[in-house]
Amino acid sequence: MRAQAAYDELIRRARESSLLDSCATLLAWDEETYMPRAGAAHRGEQQALLAGLHHERVTHPRISELLAELEGSALTQDPLSATAVNVRELRRSYNRLTRLPRRLVEELARIVSLAQQEWVVAREKATFSRFRPWLEKIIALKRRQAEAIGYEDCPYDALLDEYEPDARSRALAGLFEVLRRELVPLVAAITYAGRKPDVAVLHRDYPLERQRQFGEQVASALGFDFQSGRLDTTTHPFFATIGPGDCRITTRYSAHCFNDGFFGILHEVGHGLYEQGLDAAHHGTPMGEAASLGLHESQSRLWENTVGRSYAFWQHFFPRARRTFGPILEDFALDEFHFAVNHVEASLNRVQADEVTYNLHILVRFELERALLDGELKAVDVPDAWNEKSRYYLGVTPENDAEGCLQDGHWGAGLVGYFPTYTLGNVYAAQFYARAAEELGDLDEAFARGQFGPFLDWLRVKIHRHGSRYRAAELIKHVTGALPDPQPLVKMLQTKYKRLYRI
Numbered sequence: 072m073r074a075q076a077a078y079d080e081l082i083r084r085a086r087e088s089s090l091l092d093s094c095a096t097l098l099a100w101d102e103e104t105y106m107p108r109a110g111a112a113h114r115g116e117q118q119a120l121l122a123g124l125h126h127e128r129v130t131h132p133r134i135s136e137l138l139a140e141l142e143g144s145a146l147t148q149d150p151l152s153a154t155a156v157n158v159r160e161l162r163r164s165y166n167r168l169t170r171l172p173r174r175l176v177e178e179l180a181r182i183v184s185l186a187q188q189e190w191v192v193a194r195e196k197a198t199f200s201r202f203r204p205w206l207e208k209i210i211a212l213k214r215r216q217a218e219a220i221g222y223e224d225c226p227y228d229a230l231l232d233e234y235e236p237d238a239r240s241r242a243l244a245g246l247f248e249v250l251r252r253e254l255v256p257l258v259a260a261i262t263y264a265g266r267k268p269d270v271a272v273l274h275r276d277y278p279l280e281r282q283r284q285f286g287e288q289v290a291s292a293l294g295f296d297f298q299s300g301r302l303d304t305t306t307h308p309f310f311a312t313i314g315p316g317d318c319r320i321t322t323r324y325s326a327h328c329f330n331d332g333f334f335g336i337l338h339e340v341g342h343g344l345y346e347q348g349l350d351a352a353h354h355g356t357p358m359g360e361a362a363s364l365g366l367h368e369s370q371s372r373l374w375e376n377t378v379g380r381s382y383a384f385w386q387h388f389f390p391r392a393r394r395t396f397g398p399i400l401e402d403f404a405l406d407e408f409h410f411a412v413n414h415v416e417a418s419l420n421r422v423q424a425d426e427v428t429y430n431l432h433i434l435v436r437f438e439l440e441r442a443l444l445d446g447e448l449k450a451v452d453v454p455d456a457w458n459e460k461s462r463y464y465l466g467v468t469p470e471n472d473a474e475g476c477l478q479d480g481h482w483g484a485g486l487v488g489y490f491p492t493y494t495l496g497n498v499y500a501a502q503f504y505a506r507a508a509e510e511l512g513d514l515d516e517a518f519a520r521g522q523f524g525p526f527l528d529w530l531r532v533k534i535h536r537h538g539s540r541y542r543a544a545e546l547i548k549h550v551t552g553a554l555p556d557p558q559p560l561v562k563m564l565q566t567k568y569k570r571l572y573r574i
């Protein structure tokens with residue numbers, strides 16, 4: 072009975088903290104979409120107040136008492152029960168938050184806010200030297216953070232664990248090694264292939280309003296519920312869940328690049344479908360939350376790439392795109408359009424990279440941030456190391472730092488150990504898709520007829536509904552029978568692109 076009362080109080084507290092957090096999320100969404108620029112200072116104050124209140128609650132000593140009461144009690148005996156999962160995950164986040172000394176947290180917040188501004192200027196001027204002292208400070212602070220949290224093997228693991236619980240850099244290095252070995256030659260073969268798509272069709276004059284109409288039509292057809300969500304425009308696309316029945320996704324349209332807006336929507340729709348598929352009855356507790364960033368990314372990549380760049384998908388949607396965009400697509404055939412949206416080209420930019428070269432961009436970042444944290448690489452040597460790896464893995468060399476090591480804002484924002492979750496998302500997505508195809512039969516045939524429901528239902532039952540019940544690797548084992556494994560991704564990319572490029 073005492074345990075039940077402790078659990079009820081723990082959940083009430085978790086839900087209140089989650090409510091506060093959702094207020095901050097709504098303000099952040101507004102800041103990125105509709106807030107007038109002059110409102111920034113006041114918004115900053117609102118966010119700082121909410122962050123302080125939130126931190127106070129989630130690190131309250133009472134939580135530790137409640138967790139201690141529950142751990143080892145009958146309520147947590149079945150490790151996969153909702154009660155045990157909530158206790159396990161709330162303990163995890165409580166420990167992570169309270170192990171960090173307050174001074175370190177404040178110092179990190181201060182340095183990160185300054186570093187982000189310096190990164191913007193450094194990137195504009197394409198001069199890494201301007202950002203270098205800030206990167207040094209951030210790496211030093213991140214090392215202290217890792218020491219405070221604790222790790223077994225290397226400090227990088229403590230950071231990685233924040234985004235992908237239980238992931239370890241040694242296992243990741245093995246996974247990246249497979250991708251490097253298999254994908255570098257595939258990219259080279261594609262680069263020298265005689266057959267190339269005509270990508271000019273993607274850069275015609277696509278009216279923005281039609282792009283929005285078409286994007287919303289496709290999002291609905293895939294299962295995104297506009298009664299419980301909305302789509303807006305922003306500079307850097309993202310999704311934000313405000314609460315059950317309110318999931319916001321964003322995209323950025325560009326008049327002369329069809330892919331930007333459209334595949335941006337599909338990507339965020341994938342995230343949104345995961346959020347809309349979580350069990351609303353568990354909202355505000357770990358059982359109602361996504362299990363990891365890698366899993367979240369697996370859902371966005373599934374819809375953006377595996378489904379959205381498949382031939383079957385365009386068999387259904389190309390005639391509809393033609394109706395929406397009229398003369399723009401009239402002289403183009405389905406096969407040509409499908410080839411164009413699957414264009415592969417080694418380039419310098421991660422955000423615009425195709426699905427074959429994308430993981431090589433992540434490999435560059437993974438190796439560099441690990442070396443920085445281990446002290447094997449000094450910040451001053453980052454540009455040279457970046458350019459060398461870029462040349463080695465992708466065959467392209469940045470002309471300046473803006474095209475190279477300054478292109479992403481992650482490090483300036485203090486996000487070290489975050490990049491690998493993108494690749495884990497691709498790896499998990501391929502494993503899930505292979506399994507779904509085994510269980511559901513010919514998915515292409517269903518997609519070609521515009522039937523996406525059975526696949527979405529499968530994802531809901533196998534992945535979304537579980538919330539944080541399983542850690543990512545356990546969930547993958549549970550769903551596919553195998554641990555995280557890059558082979559299905561490699562196989563899928565090789566089969567698809569050898570056929571397309573006839574290599």
Ligand code: ZN
Binds near residue numbers: 338342368
């Ligand atoms: Zn994403």
